[in-house]
Amino acid sequence: MKKLFAQRILNNSNSYINDIFKNSANPQNISFAGGFPDQDLFPSDQLEEAYRTAIANSKPDIFQYQSVQGSPSLRQKIANRMVKNSGMMVSSENVLLTQGGQQAIDLTAKLLLNKGDSIVVEAPTYMGALTAFDMYEPVYHEIPIDKDGMQIDILEQTLKKHPKIKLIYTIPDFQNPTGTLLTIERRKKMVELANKYDVMILEDSPYRELKFEGDSVPPVKYYDTEDRVIFISSFSKILSPALRTGWMIAGKRVMERLLDLKSATDLQSPAITLAAVDQYLSDNDIDQHIKEMTDVYRQKRNVMLSAIKRYFPKEITYTIPHGGFFVWVTLPQEINSTQLLIEKVLPDAHVAYVPSDSQYVSKKITNAFRLNYTGLNPTIIEEGIKKLGEVLRKEIQLVQLKIG
Numbered sequence: 001m002k003k004l005f006a007q008r009i010l011n012n013s014n015s016y017i018n019d020i021f022k023n024s025a026n027p028q029n030i031s032f033a034g035g036f037p038d039q040d041l042f043p044s045d046q047l048e049e050a051y052r053t054a055i056a057n058s059k060p061d062i063f064q065y066q067s068v069q070g071s072p073s074l075r076q077k078i079a080n081r082m083v084k085n086s087g088m089m090v091s092s093e094n095v096l097l098t099q100g101g102q103q104a105i106d107l108t109a110k111l112l113l114n115k116g117d118s119i120v121v122e123a124p125t126y127m128g129a130l131t132a133f134d135m136y137e138p139v140y141h142e143i144p145i146d147k148d149g150m151q152i153d154i155l156e157q158t159l160k161k162h163p164k165i166k167l168i169y170t171i172p173d174f175q176n177p178t179g180t181l182l183t184i185e186r187r188k189k190m191v192e193l194a195n196k197y198d199v200m201i202l203e204d205s206p207y208r209e210l211k212f213e214g215d216s217v218p219p220v221k222y223y224d225t226e227d228r229v230i231f232i233s234s235f236s237k238i239l240s241p242a243l244r245t246g247w248m249i250a251g252k253r254v255m256e257r258l259l260d261l262k263s264a265t266d267l268q269s270p271a272i273t274l275a276a277v278d279q280y281l282s283d284n285d286i287d288q289h290i291k292e293m294t295d296v297y298r299q300k301r302n303v304m305l306s307a308i309k310r311y312f313p314k315e316i317t318y319t320i321p322h323g324g325f326f327v328w329v330t331l332p333q334e335i336n337s338t339q340l341l342i343e344k345v346l347p348d349a350h351v352a353y354v355p356s357d358s359q360y361v362s363k364k365i366t367n368a369f370r371l372n373y374t375g376l377n378p379t380i381i382e383e384g385i386k387k388l389g390e391v392l393r394k395e396i397q398l399v400q401l402k403i404g
Contacts, residue, residue, distance in 0.1 A: 008115075008136070030350060031376075032371040039375075041296060050276045068268050069259060071274040072092060094252075100244045105132045109133050117136075119139070120159075120168040122150050122171065124356060127358045170190070174208075187218070191228070199228070203220045203229055205233050213322050294323075300376070303381050304371065315331075316329060
């Protein structure tokens with residue numbers, strides 16, 4: 001049967017996402033692996049009412065085929081929020097509604113990448129994006145991240161050395177998996193480089209509104225002067241992932257092509273869900289909802305960071321995110337986080353995390369892992385970090401004995 005599958009399927013990298021969901025669902029484990037929102041914060045009653053009202057007010061049209069681009073009313077609301085929150089000049093015609101951010105990544109890859117084309121990604125980066133890009137068999141160029149996001153000087157060297165690069169993929173706001181925030185200076189420079197070297201930018205920003213402290217930073221697209229930036233985001237992190245409602249913002253020429261691809265992919269996103277999201281935004285204050293959500297996530301982040309400081313050995317370093325979902329932990333070079341997870345952390349501590357090798361194209365960085373703090377309550381976070389810390393302390397002691 002193997003010969004029946006397309007080569008892009010056979011070449012596709014192993015996806016860790018199903019394993020993450022499996023480990024997260026296992027009641028024996030304390031899972032820091034999945035990038036899950038806190039389900040107690042979902043506005044369930046309001047969403048239920050939004051569905052009911054949307055259907056009552058719009059039937060039978062709501063059950064019919066709708067626009068490929070999606071609900072004009074919802075697109076206008078998204079455009080208005082982008083103008084209000086980021087200062088970007090956006091109209092509803094610049095917005096395409098998608099099946100979550102994941103479809104937006106896939107549509108962008110389908111739009112731009114032929115087999116063998118070159119793409120820049122952050123190192124580390126969102127593994128779901130790598131899985132999507134892999135389907136189009138690109139050549140990857142990894143750009144390392146520091147505390148201020150993608151290292152733009154290395155990006156410039158890479159673009160100069162490899163003139164066939166077509167796309168830069170970046171998660172500038174509270175990056176997945178490191179939690180870092182790309183500085184304003186680097187955002188401006190990224191756009192300048194894209195203009196100079198004739199490259200597109202895919203700006204993936206699902207965590208942008210989940211800011212715990214500090215000033216807001218304009219999106220990369222804010223600095224876009226040649227319609228080179230495609231901005232994508234989603235309601236998954238700020239409302240509910242089950243809605244599978246995301247959006248893309250692009251210039252007219254790019255949008256025309258994206259609409260062709262969207263039509264070929266699924267004709268349209270589900271009209272009933274889009275109408276319900278639109279109704280929710282009409283009837284509720286989503287900014288207040290996001291503020292309440294952010295207050296809870298800030299507390300959970302603080303609990304995790306405090307527990308890490310208390311229970312992890314001093315040889316371990318970690319990021320301090322100012323928003324988003326994740327903390328990135330770096331171990332001594334001698335420790336393989338995947339091997340440690342399989343052999344000791346899961347069986348002994350019943351704790352799950354995402355190892356670093358799945359978040360690098362090269363798979364060469366094996367001594368780090370990602371922790372999520374939004375999906376668990378503070379008591380469980382404390383317990384899980386304590387258990388994980390005990391395993392890490394013993395492992396580092398073993399390494400030191402071997403070296404010494």
